[in-house]
Amino acid sequence: MAGNFIPQTSAKNLEVLDLPDCVHLTDNFKCEILKVNECMGRECSFMLNQKQKSKSYNLWKKKMNELSESKQKDIAHTYFNGKMPWKS
Ligand code: SF4
Numbered sequence: 348m349a350g351n352f353i354p355q356t357s358a359k360n361l362e363v364l365d366l367p368d369c370v371h372l373t374d375n376f377k378c379e380i381l382k383v384n385e386c387m388g389r390e391c392s393f394m395l396n397q398k399q400k401s402k403s404y405n406l407w408k409k410k411m412n413e414l415s416e417s418k419q420k421d422i423a424h425t426y427f428n429g430k431m432p433w434k435s
Pocket residue numbers: 367369370371372373377378379380381383385386387388389391392393394395
């Protein structure tokens with residue numbers, strides 16, 4: 348992960364330290380969700396750190412559990428092979 352990167356002496360390696368704490372940043376410092384040549388940095392609208400990801404996931408689970416049982420079954424059938432990951 349970018350946060351654990353130990354810089355070497357070249358200027359190029361030091362640039363890695365400027366990358367954001369984003370769950371979509373791969374070990375090769377590429378973006379795994381956007382078709383971009385390099386990470387867009389802290390100004391990126393899709394940047395998400397681990398804390399934000401957990402909060403978002405918990406909110407999604409809460410919202411899914413608030414839907415009617417029939418709506419939950421429809422969504423489970425359509426998108427999750429009949430499973431309801433928001434129930435766990
Ligand atoms: S900040 Fe944006 S471009 Fe960079 S890894 Fe995250 S989502 Fe991809």
